[in-house]
Amino acid sequence: MIYLDNNATTRIDPRVLETMMPYLTDNFANAASTHAFGLGANDAVKLARQQVSELIGSEMHEVVFTSGATEAINLAIKGVAENYQNKGKHIITVQTEHTAVLDVCRYLENKGFEVTYLPVQPDGLLDLEVLKSALRPDTILVSVMLVNNETGVIQPIKEIAALSHQAGALFMTDGTQAIGKLQVNVDDLGIDLMPLSAHKFYGPKGVGALFIRQRRPWRIKLEALLHGGGHEGGKRSGTLNVAGIAGLGKAAELAQKEMKQDSQRIGNIRDELEKELLKIEGTRINGNAKSRLYNVTNILFEGCDSDALIMGLNDIAISNGSACTSASIEPSHVLIAHGLSETEAFSCLRFSLGRFNSVEEVAGVVGKVKLVVEGLRAMVF
Known part of the structure; x- marks a missing residue:
């Protein structure tokens, strides 16, 4: 996992x-x-x-x-x-x-x-x-x-x-x-x-x-x-x-001592992951790309249901919003407030990285996401 x-x-x-x-x-x-x-x-x-x-x-x-x-x-x-x-x-x-x-x-x-x-x-x-x-x-x-x-x-x-x-x-x-x-x-x-x-x-x-x-x-x-x-x-x-x-x-x-090095290393991994994911057609970042925490990217995958994406990526732990509202069938109130439609809000994934992630994981994640996105879009269209 x-x-x-x-x-x-x-x-x-x-x-x-x-x-x-x-x-x-x-x-x-x-x-x-x-x-x-x-x-x-x-x-x-x-x-x-x-x-x-x-x-x-x-x-x-x-x-x-x-x-x-x-x-x-x-x-x-x-x-x-x-x-x-x-x-x-x-x-x-x-x-x-x-x-x-x-x-x-x-x-x-x-x-x-x-x-x-x-x-x-x-x-x-x-x-x-x-x-x-x-x-x-x-x-x-x-x-x-x-x-x-x-x-x-x-x-x-x-x-x-x-x-x-x-x-x-x-x-x-x-x-x-x-x-x-x-x-x-x-x-x-x-x-x-x-x-x-x-x-x-x-x-x-x-x-x-x-x-x-x-x-x-x-x-x-x-x-x-x-x-x-x-x-x-x-x-x-x-x-x-x-x-x-x-x-x-x-x-x-530990945070006080290691925050700077953590931010640099995790930020580099996030940037690499995001860059590769955005090469998938029909994707875009949600939220301000500059005034943003270094460890997270929230991406819209057009034409893909986020729950189906998560099920397809069964060996990757990701989410489609806050874990505290995971039981809700409502779209993310955060993304709706950004102006996304309900369909768009139901097509987004949050990738949030941490101290124990590595850059070596990026290629595998991107490859699996691409396969699942292509499969879902083929079913829809």
């Missing part, structure tokens, strides 16, 4: 697993226990908090550990809605956001909040003038993802954050697909809230974090989703997943 679905999840790095193993075997103590055994587990949590904070340029106390990005997104958006509704009940987000953000916003609409879903341009980028016109005195939060999970499009986050702050709104960016792959500094970009997930950058599943700004220009207050014990500064109660948190920390440390 050639694995090209790294935006869905990544293989755990062996060095991360090695870091986790002691906390799954001998060092199994509860990090909240006050005996020496528990204090040792707590030290592992402290180290991981430091490693994550160093990766994103925050302070340690601004990192709250969660079960993953989805929980972090819920904590951030619902927490702001609960705590800042005296200022207003207006939230702004984008039509191409991950469903974790969109579903929370729809939930809040049923609770009396007003949500503006901004369109994107055909290349997936947000028009800043459209954002300006949507901002209001009662806007309490703007949420725009840094890197799109389906197309890899990178939004101009620094400019978006500045506009949000000028209007008196908090700014959140979903960093799930960016952290560990791009250099991200929360202060440089003006980020107030940022969810992230370990399994997107070679860490374990079931653990993530939320950055919550606690320094100037403001200290953000969030209402907790989970109560009972007051863990994580009262923001997320529950016994800490010490092994997972240690793994997240190690993944963050």
Whole structure:
């Protein structure tokens, strides 16, 4: 199996697993226990908090550990809605956001909040003038993802954050697909809230974090989703997943050290794969080809059903959109927002590469894709 679905999840790095193993075997103590055994587990949590904070340029106390990005997104958006509704009940987000953000916003609409879903341009980028016109005195939060999970499009986050702050709104960016792959500094970009997930950058599943700004220009207050014990500064109660948190920390440390070389090597493989795939007649890239993450390409194959393509490529792991919506029979909301028709949206594949892919895999992948595309088109026409 050639694995090209790294935006869905990544293989755990062996060095991360090695870091986790002691906390799954001998060092199994509860990090909240006050005996020496528990204090040792707590030290592992402290180290991981430091490693994550160093990766994103925050302070340690601004990192709250969660079960993953989805929980972090819920904590951030619902927490702001609960705590800042005296200022207003207006939230702004984008039509191409991950469903974790969109579903929370729809939930809040049923609770009396007003949500503006901004369109994107055909290349997936947000028009800043459209954002300006949507901002209001009662806007309490703007949420725009840094890197799109389906197309890899990178939004101009620094400019978006500045506009949000000028209007008196908090700014959140979903960093799930960016952290560990791009250099991200929360202060440089003006980020107030940022969810992230370990399994997107070679860490374990079931653990993530939320950055919550606690320094100037403001200290953000969030209402907790989970109560009972007051863990994580009262923001997320529950016994800490010490092994997972240690793994997240190690993944963050490795990303900080190896991000540059990873980006160059993976980017070269992606470019070679994309170049060869685009030689197939009736193909084109979805999304902005320049403002895009180096590891992903989303390609339209005219006249081919993406599910049929995936079935035909049974020894290559690829996807036709977000793994979180794979049970849906609806076309990708991201590609529809780009202006694709339903038929076109059902004819696209996402190839997302990672640390464990090699350039030697490209020729085999391209050859198999070409054969399957030709076969499907012959059946249709």
